[in-house]
Amino acid sequence: MSEKPAEIMFAQACNMAMAKAMADDPKVILMGEDIADEQGGGVFKVTLGLSEKFGTDRVRSTPISEQAIVGAAVGSALVGYKPVAEIMLMNFITVAMDQIVNHAAKLRFMSGGQTSVPLTIRTTTGAGTGLGGQHSDMLEAWLAHVPGLKVVAASNPADAYGLLYSSIMDPNPVIFIENTPTYFTKGPAPAPDHVVPLGKASVPREGSDISLITYGRGVGASHAVAEKLAGEGISCEVVDLRTIAPFDEETVLKSVAKTKAAVVVHEAVKNFGTGAEISSRIHEELFSELKGPVGRVGSGYAPVPFSPAIEKAWMFSEDDIEREIRKILG
Amino acid sequence: MSDTQMADKDVMIDIFTRADLIMQSDIKFRKMIGAGQLQIVYYPVRGQEVVSAAMMAAVNQEDYLVTIYRGLHDQLAKGIPSKDLWAEFAGKMAGTCKGKGGPMHITHPETGVMVTTGIVGSGIPIANGLGLASQLEKDGKVTVCCFGDGASNIGAFHEGLNMAQVWKLPVIFLCQNNLYSEHTPMAFATSSETIKQRGDGLGMRSVRVNGNDASEMYAAAKEAVEYARAGNGPTLIEAMTFRFHGHLLGDTGHYIPEAEMEQALKDDPMPILRQQLLDMQISEADIAAIEAKNAAIIDEAAQYALDAPYPPGDEYRIDVLDVEIAA
Ligand SMILES: Cc1ncc(C[n+]2csc(CCOP(=O)(O)OP(=O)(O)O)c2C)c(N)n1
Numbered sequence: 267m268s269e270k271p272a273e274i275m276f277a278q279a280c281n282m283a284m285a286k287a288m289a290d291d292p293k294v295i296l297m298g299e300d301i302a303d304e305q306g307g308g309v310f311k312v313t314l315g316l317s318e319k320f321g322t323d324r325v326r327s328t329p330i331s332e333q334a335i336v337g338a339a340v341g342s343a344l345v346g347y348k349p350v351a352e353i354m355l356m357n358f359i360t361v362a363m364d365q366i367v368n369h370a371a372k373l374r375f376m377s378g379g380q381t382s383v384p385l386t387i388r389t390t391t392g393a394g395t396g397l398g399g400q401h402s403d404m405l406e407a408w409l410a411h412v413p414g415l416k417v418v419a420a421s422n423p424a425d426a427y428g429l430l431y432s433s434i435m436d437p438n439p440v441i442f443i444e445n446t447p448t449y450f451t452k453g454p455a456p457a458p459d460h461v462v463p464l465g466k467a468s469v470p471r472e473g474s475d476i477s478l479i480t481y482g483r484g485v486g487a488s489h490a491v492a493e494k495l496a497g498e499g500i501s502c503e504v505v506d507l508r509t510i511a512p513f514d515e516e517t518v519l520k521s522v523a524k525t526k527a528a529v530v531v532h533e534a535v536k537n538f539g540t541g542a543e544i545s546s547r548i549h550e551e552l553f554s555e556l557k558g559p560v561g562r563v564g565s566g567y568a569p570v571p572f573s574p575a576i577e578k579a580w581m582f583s584e585d586d587i588e589r590e591i592r593k594i595l596g
Numbered sequence: 597m598s599d600t601q602m603a604d605k606d607v608m609i610d611i612f613t614r615a616d617l618i619m620q621s622d623i624k625f626r627k628m629i630g631a632g633q634l635q636i637v638y639y640p641v642r643g644q645e646v647v648s649a650a651m652m653a654a655v656n657q658e659d660y661l662v663t664i665y666r667g668l669h670d671q672l673a674k675g676i677p678s679k680d681l682w683a684e685f686a687g688k689m690a691g692t693c694k695g696k697g698g699p700m701h702i703t704h705p706e707t708g709v710m711v712t713t714g715i716v717g718s719g720i721p722i723a724n725g726l727g728l729a730s731q732l733e734k735d736g737k738v739t740v741c742c743f744g745d746g747a748s749n750i751g752a753f754h755e756g757l758n759m760a761q762v763w764k765l766p767v768i769f770l771c772q773n774n775l776y777s778e779h780t781p782m783a784f785a786t787s788s789e790t791i792k793q794r795g796d797g798l799g800m801r802s803v804r805v806n807g808n809d810a811s812e813m814y815a816a817a818k819e820a821v822e823y824a825r826a827g828n829g830p831t832l833i834e835a836m837t838f839r840f841h842g843h844l845l846g847d848t849g850h851y852i853p854e855a856e857m858e859q860a861l862k863d864d865p866m867p868i869l870r871q872q873l874l875d876m877q878i879s880e881a882d883i884a885a886i887e888a889k890n891a892a893i894i895d896e897a898a899q900y901a902l903d904a905p906y907p908p909g910d911e912y913r914i915d916v917l918d919v920e921i922a923a
Binding site: 295323324326328329331332333334335336337338339340341342343344345346347349361364365368369372373374375376377378379380381382413414416437438512 | 660662691692693694695696697701703704705710711713715718720721722723724725726727728729732739751752755756758759762763914915916917918921
C-alpha cells in the first residue's frame with residue numbers, strides 16, 4: 267500500500283507511529299505479549315507487521331509477565347534504549363505497578379539525575395466492550411498522581427500518531443493510554459512528520475459560554491453535546507488535554523478565564539479522578555470569576571458492570587455532560 | 597569445605613582487599629550510627645563480605661550491578677569510591693545521588709551500579725533489561741543482580757528468571773542466602789529446600805556454593821560470567837552466607853538461635869580468608885598494609901561525609917522529569 271489514505275483508524279495510527287519511531291531510531295524496541303507477527307501482531311493487531319519489518323530482536327513477544335516486561339523496559343531504558351512496552355489491557359498494569367511507580371517513575375530522581383528511564387508503556391482500555399470489571403478500567407488518575415510519570419491519552423488518530431511518537435522520543439517514562447472501543451474509528455490521516463508535543467492541550471472547538479475540559483473518549487462526547495447545545499445558542503469550548511500529566515494548566519486556565527465556566531469530563535470513575543484535580547486548580551486560580559462551581563462528569567463509583575443495561579447506566583454519557591452544563595449555566 | 601582449587605594469589609589479595617574494605621566500612625558505619633554521628637537507616641553486611649568481594653572480583657567495572665537495600669558490600673566491591681558512597685549515605689549533595697537516593701537507592705553508573713532498590717525482588721526484572729540491552733548491543737557485558745533468599749518468594753523472581761532463561765540473557769542472579777528475611781527463617785517461608793532448586797525448576801543453570809569461601813565463590817562467579825559472556829544465558833548462584841547482625845541496625849537478632857549464631861561466628865569468613873592469605877605465603881606485613889590503607893580510605897570518607905553540606909531544599913524540583921518542575 268503506497269498511496270496515503272485520507273483517513274486512518276486509531277489503531278493504525280499507533281502502528282504507524284511505532285514504525286516511524288523504529289525507523290528513525292535504532293534504540294526503539296518493542297516488547298509485549300503476542301506482539302510479534304508470528305504471535306499475531308498483538309491481540310488488537312496494533313503492532314502487526316512491525317516484527318516483519320524490524321525483526322524479532324526489536325519486536326519481542328514476551329511471556330505473560332507484566333512485571334518482567336516493564337522491568338526489562340526499565341533496565342534497557344537505563345542504558346540508552348527507548349523501549350515501548352505493551353501491556354495488553356490497562357487492568358494488567360496493576361500487576362506491574364511496582365516497576366512503574368517505584369522504579370520507572372523514580373530512578374531519575376533517586377539517582378540524582380545520573381540515569382533516566384525513557385520508556386513508553388502502551389496500554390488499552392475502555393468500557394462498552396462487554397468485558398466487565400477486570401478488562402475495562404481507566405486508571406489514569408493513579409498514574410497521574412505519581413511524580414515522574416507522564417500520562418497521555420489521544421482522542422483521534424492524527425493525535426495518536428503525533429503523541430505516541432513524542433512519547434517514545436520523550437526522555438521520561440510515559441504511559442500512553444489507548445481506547446479499545448475506538449480503535450477502529452477513523453479520522454484524518456496525519457502527515458508522516460506530524461508530531462504532537464507532550465504537555466500541550468488543544469482547543470478543537472472554540473466557544474464562549476463554558477469550557478468542556480476532557481481527553482480521550484470524552485472529547486468525542488463533549489463535541490457531540492457542544493454541537494447539540496449550539497442549536498440553542500449555548501456556545502461550548504472543548505479543550506482536549508492530550509497529556510493528562512503534567513496537564514497544560516495554561517491552556518485550561520486561559521479557556522476558563524474566557525468562558526468563566528467549566529465542566530471536566532472523563533470516562534474514569536468520578537470519585538478521586540483527574541477531574542477533581544483539574545477542577546480544584548481552576549477554583550484556586552479563578553474562583554471569584556466563575557459563574558458557578560466547576561462541574562465534573564465521570565462514571566459511577568463501581569467496577570465496570572458486565573450487563574449492557576447496567577454498564578450503560580454506570581458509564582458517563584452525553585446526557586450527564588448536558589445536565590452538568592445546564593446546571594452551571596442555570 | 598569445597599574441593600575447589602584455591603584461587604591464585606593475586607585474586608585472593610584482590611578479594612581480601614575488597615572484603616576488608618567492606619568489613620571495616622560496616623564496623624565504622626555501625627559505630628558512627630551508634631554514637632549518633634549519623635542518623636540513617638542501615639542494613640549491616642558483616643558476615644557477607646566474601647560473597648560480593650569474590651563476585652565483583654570476577655567482573656569488570658563496565659559490567660552492571662543491580663542490588664538491594666543491604667547493598668553496601670556489593671557497592672563497595674563493585675568499586676564505588678568510598679567518599680561518594682559515604683556522602684550519599686549521609687544525605688549530602690556530594691553523594692553519588694546528590695542525597696536524593698540515600699542508603700537504599702544507590703546509583704553510580706561509572707562503576708556499573710545501575711540500581712539499588714528497597715523493594716524486595718524487584719531488581720530482578722530490571723537486571724533483565726540491562727542484560728537485554730547488552731545482548732542487543734553485543735557489548736559483552738554481564739549484569740550481576742543481588743538479592744536475598746526471601747526475594748525468591750516474590751513473583752518478580754519467578755517472572756524474571758523465567759524471562760531471562762527464555763531470552764538467554766547475560767545476567768547472573770546472585771542470591772546471597774543468609775537464611776533470614778527480616779525475622780523469618782528461610783524454612784518458615786520458603787517451600788523449597790534450596791533456592792537453587794527454583795532455578796533448576798525454571799530450566800536455568802543453577803549452582804549452590806559456600807559463598808563464604810573465597811575460592812569456591814570466585815570459581816562459581818567466574819564460571820557464570822564466562823557462561824554469560826559466551827552467550828549461553830543466565831546462571832543462578834545460591835551463595836550460602838550469614839549476617840552477624842539484625843536485619844537493620846537496632847534489630848538485636850533475638851530470633852536467631854544462640855547455637856546457630858555461635859557456629860556462624862566461628863565460621864566468620866573474614867579471619868578464614870586472612871588466614872588463607874597467610875597460608876599462601878602472603879606476609880603479615882603486606883596484609884596489614886592493605887588493612888591500614890582501607891582504614892585510611894574509610895576515615896577520610898567518613899570525615900568527608902560529615903563535613904559535606906546538605907543539598908538545598910528546592911533540589912527536590914530537579915530530576916523529577918527532565919525539566920525542572922514548578923515549585
Ligand atoms: C516487596 C517488599 N515487601 C516487603 C519488604 C520489607 N522487607 C524489607 S527486607 C525484607 C526481608 C528480605 O529478606 P531477603 O530477601 O532474604 O534479604 P536479606 O535482607 O536477608 O538480605 C522485607 C520483608 C520490602 N522491602 N519489599
